[in-house]
Amino acid sequence: MSQEQWKSKIGFIFAAAGSAIGLGAIWKFPYIAGTGGGGAFFLIFLFFTVLLGAPLLLGEFVVGRRAQSDAVTAYKKFAPNSSWSLIGKLGIVTCFILLSFYSVVGGWIIIYLFEAIRGGLNGLSQDQYGALFGELIAKPWSTLLAQLVFMLMAIVVVAKGVQKGIEKASKIMIPALFILFLILVIRSVTLDQSIEGIEFLLVPDFTKLTSESILLALGQAFFTLSLGVSVMVTYASYLPKTQNLPFSAISIIVINILVALLAGLAIFPGVFSFGMEPDAGPVLIFAVLPAVFSQMQFGVIFFINFLLLFLFAALTSAFSMLEIFVAATTKHDKTKRKKRAWTLGLLIFVLGIPSCLSYGVLSDVLVFDKTIFDLFDFTVSNVLMPLGALLISIFVPLKISKSALYEEISLGSKSGKMFFNVWYYLLKYVTPIAIVIVFLDVLGFLDKMISLFK
Numbered sequence: 001m002s003q004e005q006w007k008s009k010i011g012f013i014f015a016a017a018g019s020a021i022g023l024g025a026i027w028k029f030p031y032i033a034g035t036g037g038g039g040a041f042f043l044i045f046l047f048f049t050v051l052l053g054a055p056l057l058l059g060e061f062v063v064g065r066r067a068q069s070d071a072v073t074a075y076k077k078f079a080p081n082s083s084w085s086l087i088g089k090l091g092i093v094t095c096f097i098l099l100s101f102y103s104v105v106g107g108w109i110i111i112y113l114f115e116a117i118r119g120g121l122n123g124l125s126q127d128q129y130g131a132l133f134g135e136l137i138a139k140p141w142s143t144l145l146a147q148l149v150f151m152l153m154a155i156v157v158v159a160k161g162v163q164k165g166i167e168k169a170s171k172i173m174i175p176a177l178f179i180l181f182l183i184l185v186i187r188s189v190t191l192d193q194s195i196e197g198i199e200f201l202l203v204p205d206f207t208k209l210t211s212e213s214i215l216l217a218l219g220q221a222f223f224t225l226s227l228g229v230s231v232m233v234t235y236a237s238y239l240p241k242t243q244n245l246p247f248s249a250i251s252i253i254v255i256n257i258l259v260a261l262l263a264g265l266a267i268f269p270g271v272f273s274f275g276m277e278p279d280a281g282p283v284l285i286f287a288v289l290p291a292v293f294s295q296m297q298f299g300v301i302f303f304i305n306f307l308l309l310f311l312f313a314a315l316t317s318a319f320s321m322l323e324i325f326v327a328a329t330t331k332h333d334k335t336k337r338k339k340r341a342w343t344l345g346l347l348i349f350v351l352g353i354p355s356c357l358s359y360g361v362l363s364d365v366l367v368f369d370k371t372i373f374d375l376f377d378f379t380v381s382n383v384l385m386p387l388g389a390l391l392i393s394i395f396v397p398l399k400i401s402k403s404a405l406y407e408e409i410s411l412g413s414k415s416g417k418m419f420f421n422v423w424y425y426l427l428k429y430v431t432p433i434a435i436v437i438v439f440l441d442v443l444g445f446l447d448k449m450i451s452l453f454k
């Protein structure tokens with residue numbers, strides 16, 4: 001059975017960047033930067049993205065393109081008759097759980113879009129916006145319906161296939177996202193007193209850093225690049241040998257950093273200009289941002305603009321989470337794609353129901369002191385994704401020979417031996433060690449390190 005392929009080089013970059021850009025960059029990044037020290041946090045995030053994220057991203061690309069097969073089969077090809085294909089299975093399970101609660105937030109975006117268009121977000125006080133958010137996400141039927149609509153959008157695109165579905169949609173949504181972002185950032189940085197917000201994001205104040213924010217920055221770097229779950233392996237398996245892998249990886253890193261920067265620039269100047277606090281946490285976008293926009297002329301239009309770009313970002317990530325599953329279960333049999341996308345997508349929706357209701361009727365159900373949504377989020381972001389990332393960084397140098405890796409990286413690219421060596425040793429030593437540090441949560445050690453700089 002012949003493997004599907006991306007139609008164009010740029011199509012792959014848009015699709016992979018689309019997977020990367022999502023709730024991580026637009027929702028999580030501003031609020032954890034807001035609570036974790038602004039500019040200093042941003043710098044640490046940059047550092048981890050370049051030093052650890054980039055090598056792993058390229059590693060996943062190499063595995064995928066060399067194997068030309070889905071996430072589970074790919075690992076089997078390099079290590080037959082071993083348990084290494086568990087990495088692929090782990091990635092699938094992780095994406096399954098991740099998409100189940102990711103779609104809940106996708107649903108919230110749709111609800112807010114609906115509210116903004118129907119005029120329900122006009123002229124409230126700051127507290128009322130907060131209360132409204134709590135009310136809206138507690139309603140069981142509308143949130144479930146919105147979550148279902150979000151999943152249906154993802155299913156329809158993935159069912160159409162790699163070229164006609166994912167690539168086509170990403171080629172429209174990602175450039176649109178940038179245009180919408182630019183409009184918003186221009187509005188935001190031209191507000192009176194926007195400079196305070198810009199400074200907050202760009203001028204590092206290291207005394208504000210805590211060990212926790214350093215760990216969050218590392219987790220964030222992996223999460224926003226969709227690493228550790230073999231999504232990037234799957235996407236790279238649709239690549240021809242002519243694609244320049246290092247260039248693709250670097251482009252995606254740059255795009256992703258740019259989006260985090262744009263998100264910060266779109267949000268913080270407004271937050272500061274209107275005298276609000278940057279450290280509201282997860283509700284920053286839904287409870288604080290509408291209040292910020294409501295103070296501007298034509299604010300509703302800007303807010304709708306923001307929600308649209310947010311929806312595009314979330315959808316292009318959802319495609320990749322569903323695709324890894326579809327790819328692994330159809331094994332290139334195109335006739336099965338449609339049916340699998342629908343069954344798996346709807347199954348994920350069903351799994352997501354408890355997460356959705358955990359903000360309303362199930363809010364009292366706590367497991368290990370966490371709501372179902374938080375438990376899923378914690379398990380995925382802090383356990384399963386770092387575990388997957390650790391295993392991949394061990395697998396690549398261990399199971400694929402150095403010469404094969406060099407050959408794969410050199411195909412379609414002119415990057416020399418030195419580039420290769422830097423990549424290889426970062427992936428072999430630095431990435432796994434850094435992940436283990438996060439795993440062990442050696443807070444005491446990190447705290448000591450930080451105090452040296454204070």
Ligand code: PHE
Pocket residue numbers: 019020021022023024025095098223224225226227229231317318320321
């Ligand atoms: N990178 C996505 C985001 O930032 C999340 C994601 C993780 C997507 C893993 C796919 C796989 O929102």
